[in-house]
Amino acid sequence: MAKRNMIEREKRRTAQVNKDEKKREKLRVILKDPNASYEDKQTASVSLQKLPRDGSYTRQRNRCAITGRTRGVYRKFGLARHKLREAAMRGEVPGLKKASW
Known part of the structure; x- marks a missing residue:
């Protein structure tokens, strides 16, 4: 935080x-x-x-909407990479899923 x-x-x-x-x-x-x-x-x-x-x-x-972190923030989502990953795993971000190849 x-x-x-x-x-x-x-x-x-x-x-x-x-x-x-x-x-x-x-x-x-x-x-x-x-x-x-x-x-x-x-x-x-x-x-x-x-x-x-x-x-x-x-x-x-740019700051993360949840933590206030300034680095690693995705503009499209307004979240830092950590929180974006957590939200994606919970299925809270529509259309985003874990990459697998």
């Missing part, structure tokens, strides 16, 4: 990303616009830098 504070930090980051998503997108559009003036781009850049770092979606980390 991951440390509780790390899981809570990740939840706060997710909430911050959801909150700042539209603001960041508007500022990025201004920065990428070839017709925007230099001053507009400069103010957009400064505004983007003033937003909280945790509001950036690249700071998020």
